[in-house]
Amino acid sequence: MLDEIIINQLQAIVGKDNVLIGSVNLTTYSYDATADVPHAMPEVIVMPTSTAQVRKVVQLAAWKSIAIYPRGAGTNLSGGTIPLDHGIVLSLQKMDQIVEIDAENLTATVQPGVVIQDLNNAIAPFGLMYPPDPGTVTTATMGGSVAENSGGLRGLKYGVTKHYVMGMEVVLANGNSVRFGGKTVKNVTAYDFSSLFVGSEGTLGIIVEITCKLLPEPKFHKAMLAAFNVMEDAGKTVSDIIKAQVIPATLEIMDNMTIRTVEDFAHVGLPTDAAALLLIEVDGMAELVVAQEADAVIRIVEENHGSLHIANSDEERDNLWSARRAALPALASLNNTVVLEDATVPRSRVTDMLLALAEIGRKYRLVLGTFGHAGDGNLHPTILADKYNADEMSRVHQAVEEIFATALKLGGTLSGEHGIGIAKMRFLGNEIGDSGLELMQTIKNALDPTHMLNPGKLIPREEKTHVSR
Amino acid sequence: MLDEIIINQLQAIVGKDNVLIGSVNLTTYSYDATADVPHAMPEVIVMPTSTAQVRKVVQLAAWKSIAIYPRGAGTNLSGGTIPLDHGIVLSLQKMDQIVEIDAENLTATVQPGVVIQDLNNAIAPFGLMYPPDPGTVTTATMGGSVAENSGGLRGLKYGVTKHYVMGMEVVLANGNSVRFGGKTVKNVTAYDFSSLFVGSEGTLGIIVEITCKLLPEPKFHKAMLAAFNVMEDAGKTVSDIIKAQVIPATLEIMDNMTIRTVEDFAHVGLPTDAAALLLIEVDGMAELVVAQEADAVIRIVEENHGSLHIANSDEERDNLWSARRAALPALASLNNTVVLEDATVPRSRVTDMLLALAEIGRKYRLVLGTFGHAGDGNLHPTILADKYNADEMSRVHQAVEEIFATALKLGGTLSGEHGIGIAKMRFLGNEIGDSGLELMQTIKNALDPTHMLNPGKLIPREEKTHVSR
Numbered sequence: 001m002l003d004e005i006i007i008n009q010l011q012a013i014v015g016k017d018n019v020l021i022g023s024v025n026l027t028t029y030s031y032d033a034t035a036d037v038p039h040a041m042p043e044v045i046v047m048p049t050s051t052a053q054v055r056k057v058v059q060l061a062a063w064k065s066i067a068i069y070p071r072g073a074g075t076n077l078s079g080g081t082i083p084l085d086h087g088i089v090l091s092l093q094k095m096d097q098i099v100e101i102d103a104e105n106l107t108a109t110v111q112p113g114v115v116i117q118d119l120n121n122a123i124a125p126f127g128l129m130y131p132p133d134p135g136t137v138t139t140a141t142m143g144g145s146v147a148e149n150s151g152g153l154r155g156l157k158y159g160v161t162k163h164y165v166m167g168m169e170v171v172l173a174n175g176n177s178v179r180f181g182g183k184t185v186k187n188v189t190a191y192d193f194s195s196l197f198v199g200s201e202g203t204l205g206i207i208v209e210i211t212c213k214l215l216p217e218p219k220f221h222k223a224m225l226a227a228f229n230v231m232e233d234a235g236k237t238v239s240d241i242i243k244a245q246v247i248p249a250t251l252e253i254m255d256n257m258t259i260r261t262v263e264d265f266a267h268v269g270l271p272t273d274a275a276a277l278l279l280i281e282v283d284g285m286a287e288l289v290v291a292q293e294a295d296a297v298i299r300i301v302e303e304n305h306g307s308l309h310i311a312n313s314d315e316e317r318d319n320l321w322s323a324r325r326a327a328l329p330a331l332a333s334l335n336n337t338v339v340l341e342d343a344t345v346p347r348s349r350v351t352d353m354l355l356a357l358a359e360i361g362r363k364y365r366l367v368l369g370t371f372g373h374a375g376d377g378n379l380h381p382t383i384l385a386d387k388y389n390a391d392e393m394s395r396v397h398q399a400v401e402e403i404f405a406t407a408l409k410l411g412g413t414l415s416g417e418h419g420i421g422i423a424k425m426r427f428l429g430n431e432i433g434d435s436g437l438e439l440m441q442t443i444k445n446a447l448d449p450t451h452m453l454n455p456g457k458l459i460p461r462e463e464k465t466h467v468s469r
Numbered sequence: 470m471l472d473e474i475i476i477n478q479l480q481a482i483v484g485k486d487n488v489l490i491g492s493v494n495l496t497t498y499s500y501d502a503t504a505d506v507p508h509a510m511p512e513v514i515v516m517p518t519s520t521a522q523v524r525k526v527v528q529l530a531a532w533k534s535i536a537i538y539p540r541g542a543g544t545n546l547s548g549g550t551i552p553l554d555h556g557i558v559l560s561l562q563k564m565d566q567i568v569e570i571d572a573e574n575l576t577a578t579v580q581p582g583v584v585i586q587d588l589n590n591a592i593a594p595f596g597l598m599y600p601p602d603p604g605t606v607t608t609a610t611m612g613g614s615v616a617e618n619s620g621g622l623r624g625l626k627y628g629v630t631k632h633y634v635m636g637m638e639v640v641l642a643n644g645n646s647v648r649f650g651g652k653t654v655k656n657v658t659a660y661d662f663s664s665l666f667v668g669s670e671g672t673l674g675i676i677v678e679i680t681c682k683l684l685p686e687p688k689f690h691k692a693m694l695a696a697f698n699v700m701e702d703a704g705k706t707v708s709d710i711i712k713a714q715v716i717p718a719t720l721e722i723m724d725n726m727t728i729r730t731v732e733d734f735a736h737v738g739l740p741t742d743a744a745a746l747l748l749i750e751v752d753g754m755a756e757l758v759v760a761q762e763a764d765a766v767i768r769i770v771e772e773n774h775g776s777l778h779i780a781n782s783d784e785e786r787d788n789l790w791s792a793r794r795a796a797l798p799a800l801a802s803l804n805n806t807v808v809l810e811d812a813t814v815p816r817s818r819v820t821d822m823l824l825a826l827a828e829i830g831r832k833y834r835l836v837l838g839t840f841g842h843a844g845d846g847n848l849h850p851t852i853l854a855d856k857y858n859a860d861e862m863s864r865v866h867q868a869v870e871e872i873f874a875t876a877l878k879l880g881g882t883l884s885g886e887h888g889i890g891i892a893k894m895r896f897l898g899n900e901i902g903d904s905g906l907e908l909m910q911t912i913k914n915a916l917d918p919t920h921m922l923n924p925g926k927l928i929p930r931e932e933k934t935h936v937s938r
Contacts, residue, residue, distance in 0.1 A: 104712065104817040127714070151655045160655055162664070163632065176904035183815040185845040186620045186629055186885035188668050189893075190901050190909055190927075195631070195664030199657050216714040243573065245596070245685040245754075285714075286758040346652040348573040376654040416655035424658075432659050435645035439916075440659055446915030447908075458659075 020045035037079035042089040059175040070202040072144025075136040078421025084456035112143020131158035149199030151417030156375035170205040173448040202454040221283035222294040226306040227274035234276035235351025251375030258369040265330035335384040343407035344416030364395040378416035489514035506548035511558040528644040539671040541613025544605040547890025553925035581612020600627035618668030620886030625844035639674040642917040671923040690752035695775040696743035703745035704820025720844030727838040734799035804853040812876035813885030833864040847885035
C-alpha cells in the first residue's frame with residue numbers, strides 16, 4: 001500500500017474522484033483479458049484528465065520510485081496491463097476527447113481514452129473510416145490499441161494500427177512531453193518516433209494524444225461464406241485468392257472445432273460437418289469492381305471444392321460477421337481457461353500452419369480450435385483447458401511452445417497482433433536473438449533508465465533469459 | 470590520412486580492389502547531390518561485399534575511433550553522405566544482390582546496393598511493383614532510399630518508403646548484426662525497429678539487407694495535364710480532387726517559372742503563359758474505375774477554369790512525365806547553385822503555401838520556382854543563385870529560413886522527403902522542440918555512444934542549437 005502522503009499528492013494532481021483505492025477497485029485492475037498469466041494488485045488507480053496531470057503523476061512516480069502501469073480498456077491478450085510490481089495503474093480512460101476531425105486532410109486527432117468504435121461513429125457522417133479493426137473494437141481504446149499495435153479483421157487489405165498513426169504526443173519517463181509527426185503524408189523530420197511508440201506496450205512512454213489517418217469508407221461490399229470438407233482446400237483457396245491479386249478486406253478462417261462451438265453457442269446455421277469455413281468480404285468504391293472481385297473469389301472457391309453461401313442482404317452479412325465475432329466468446333464458454341495465441345506466418349504458409357496446429361492439438365491431447373485472419377497469415381490457435389488440472393496445463397504450455405517454434409520455422413513471428421507482454425516474453429530471444437534482446441534493452445534503458453514504465457513487460461528483466469530452441 | 474596499417478587492415482577485410490584512396494577517388498566521395506552544404510574529403514572509401522565484412526569494418530573503426538559514413542548512390546538532397554569528420558566512406562554499392570523475389574507473399578529481399586529501378590525491372594515479369602518512386606529512381610539505391618525514407622511522385626496514393634519496409638538486417642555500432650521484422654503483414658514482436666532505422670540517415674546503424682512489400686502493378690492509367698491562369702485555381706483543383714475522394718497516383722504541380730524553364734530546356738510544348746500546371750495520373754486495376762476517376766478529375770479541372778490536355782497514348786504519357794522529371798535538371802541548368810527545398814504542408818494548405826512561396830521569392834529578390842507533389846503537400850521551392858554572390862546567398866538563407874517557418878506555421882514539416890542531414894539540422898528544434906531534440910540525442914547516444922556513425926548529421930552535435938522562431 002502506498003504511503004498516505006503519496007495518495008494525497010496524487011489526489012491533489014488529478015482530483016479526489018480520480019484516485020481509486022480499496023480492495024474492490026484494486027482487484028478490478030489486477031488483471032486483463034489475458035488467460036494463464038499472473039494477476040497482481042496495484043496500489044492505486046489514477047485517472048488523469050489532461051496531459052499536464054499525466055506529466056505530474058510521472059514526475060511524482062519517478063521521484064518516489066513507483067512503477068506506472070498505463071492502461072486503456074484492458075482488452076489486451078498478452079498480460080500487458082497487469083501491475084506486476086504493484087504501484088500505480090494509470091488509466092487513460094477519462095482522456096476520451098476527439099480533439100479534431102479534419103475531413104479535408106483525412107485525419108483525426110484523439111485522446112488515448114477514445115474507444116475505437118466511438119471514433120468510427122464520429123467520422124462516419126464524413127464518409128470516413130479508421131480501418132484498424134480489432135475484435136474488441138467496441139470497447140478497446142485508441143491509446144491501448146496504438147500501444148499494442150492492434151491488427152484485426154481488415155489487416156490483409158488495410159494494414160494494422162501502425163499504418164494509420166501519423167503523429168502523437170507522448171509523456172516520457174523523465175516527465176517531458178514530446179510531439180512528433182503530424183498531418184503531412186510525408187515527414188522525414190527526426191527519427192520516426194511515432195512508429196517506435198506504436199506497439200511499445202507502454203514501456204517507453206505514455207501516449208497522451210494521437211493523430212491518425214482516415215480513409216474514405218468503401219461504398220460497396222460483398223460477403224461470402226465458403227465451406228470445405230478438407231482443410232487443405234481451404235488453405236489453397238486462401239493462397240489462390242492472393243495469387244489472383246484479389247485483396248479481400250477480410251479473409252477469415254474457422255476450423256471444425258470452432259465451427260461446432262460457435263454453432264452450439266450462437267445458432268447461426270453454420271455447417272457443423274465442414275472441416276473449415278472461410279468468411280470472405282471484398283469491398284471497394286466501384287460496384288462493378290467489387291462484383292468482379294466477388295466473381296473471382298467464387299470461381300476460386302468452386303475450383304477448390306468449396307460450397308458457397310453469399311450474403312444477399314445487410315442482415316445476412318451481419319449474421320456472418322456475428323458468427324465470426326462469436327468465435328472467441330463461444331470457445332471461452334467451454335472451459336475455465338482459454339489460451340488464445342496469435343502466432344503468425346507468411347500467407348503462403350497458412351495451410352502448413354493449420355495442419356501443424358491440428359497435429360499439435362492431437363499430440364498433446366488438447367482441445368485446440370483455430371480461427372483467425374487467414375489472409376494475412378495471422379491465426380488464432382485457441383486451447384481450452386482447466387486451470388485446476390496441472391497435468392493438462394503442463395501440456396498446454398508444451399503445446400504453446402511448439403506452436404511458437406513452428407511459426408518461426410515457417411518464417412513467421414511469435415505475435416502478429418497481441419503483443420509480447422508477459423505471455424511471450426521468454427520466447428522473444430528465439431525470434432530476435434541475443435543481439436535483438438540487447439537492442440531492446442538498450443532502447444528501454446535509454447528512455448526509461450529506472451524501468452518505471454510497465455516494468456516486467458515485453459523486455460525480459462534479465463538478459464538472455466530466452467528459451468533455447 | 471589514415472595510418473597505412475589501418476588501410477592494410479581494411480584491405481584484408483574487403484580485398485584490395487574494394488579500398489579506394491588517392492585524391493581523385495577521395496574527391497569523388499567528398500560531396501553528394503546537395504547544393505550549398507560544405508564538402509569534406511574522406512580518408513578512404515571501403516566497398517564491402519558482405520554483411521560479415523561490414524561488421525569487421527565497423528569493429529575496426531570502433532576500435533580505432535574512426536568515423537564511418539555509409540553511402541549508397543549519393544543522390545540525397547540534405548548533405549546526408551558528406552564525410553564531415555573525414556574517416557571512412559562505406560559504400561554499399563557492391564552489395565547489390567536481389568536475394569529473393571517471393572511473388573506469393575508479395576515481398577522482395579534485397580541487399581542495400583540494389584538500384585530501385587533494377588528491383589522494379591526484376592519484379593515486373595511477376596506483375597509487381599515497388600511503389601516508392603523518388604525522382605532519382607534510376608540511380609538511387611534501396612539502402613540509401615530506406616535510410617532517407619524516400620518519398621517521390623506516388624506518395625499521395627501509395628505512401629513512402631517506410632510503408633514498404635517489412636524487415637531488415639542492420640549492423641549496429643557495437644558490431645552486432647540484428648534482424649527484425651519479416652514477411653508477415655502483422656508483426657508485433659519487439660519494438661518496431663525497422664521503422665526506427667527507416668529514415669535514420671545512417672546515424673543508428675548500417676542497413677545490410679531489406680525485406681520490402683510489393684504491390685500488384687496497376688493495369689490501367691490515365692495521365693492528364695491541366696493548365697491554369699491563376700495559381701489559386703490550381704490549388705483549389707488539388708483540394709477539390711481530394712475532397713471528391715479521388716486519390717490519383719500522382720498529382721504534381723509546376724509554377725510559371727518552372728514551366729518556362731522546363732520548356733526552354735526540353736521543348737515539350739508546355740503552355741509557357743500558364744500560372745501553374747497540374748500533372749495528374751489516375752491508375753487502378755479496373756478500366757472502368759480509372760475512366761470514372763479520370764472523368765471526375767476532368768470535371769473538377771473544368772470547374773476551376775483549367776484547360777486540359779489528356780495523354781491518349783503511352784508516348785504522350787511518357788512525354789508528360791519527362792517534362793515533370795526535367796524540372797530539376799532544367800532549373801539546375803540556370804545557375805551554379807540550386808537550393809532545392811521540400812518543406813511540406815497538410816494538403817489542405819497547399820494553396821496557402823504556394824502563394825507564400827511566391828511572396829518569399831519577391832521579398833528576397835530571388836529566382837524562386839516551385840514544383841512538386843501537390844497532392845501530398847510536399848512542394849519543392851527551388852532557388853537559383855550564384856554561390857559567388859555573397860549578398861544573394863545571404864538572401865537565399867533568409868528565404869529558406871522563412872520557407873521553413875511558413876511550413877511549420879501551416880501545420881507542416883521541415884522536410885517531407887529529403888531528410889535533415891546537414892542542411893536542416895539547425896532548424897530541427899523549431900519543429901520538435903527541446904524535448905524532441907533531447908529524445909533524438911538519447912536514442913543516438915544509446916545506439917551509437919561514440920557518435921561514430923555518420924557524425925554531424927540529423928542530430929545537432931550540441932543540444933539546443935536550434936534557431937529561435
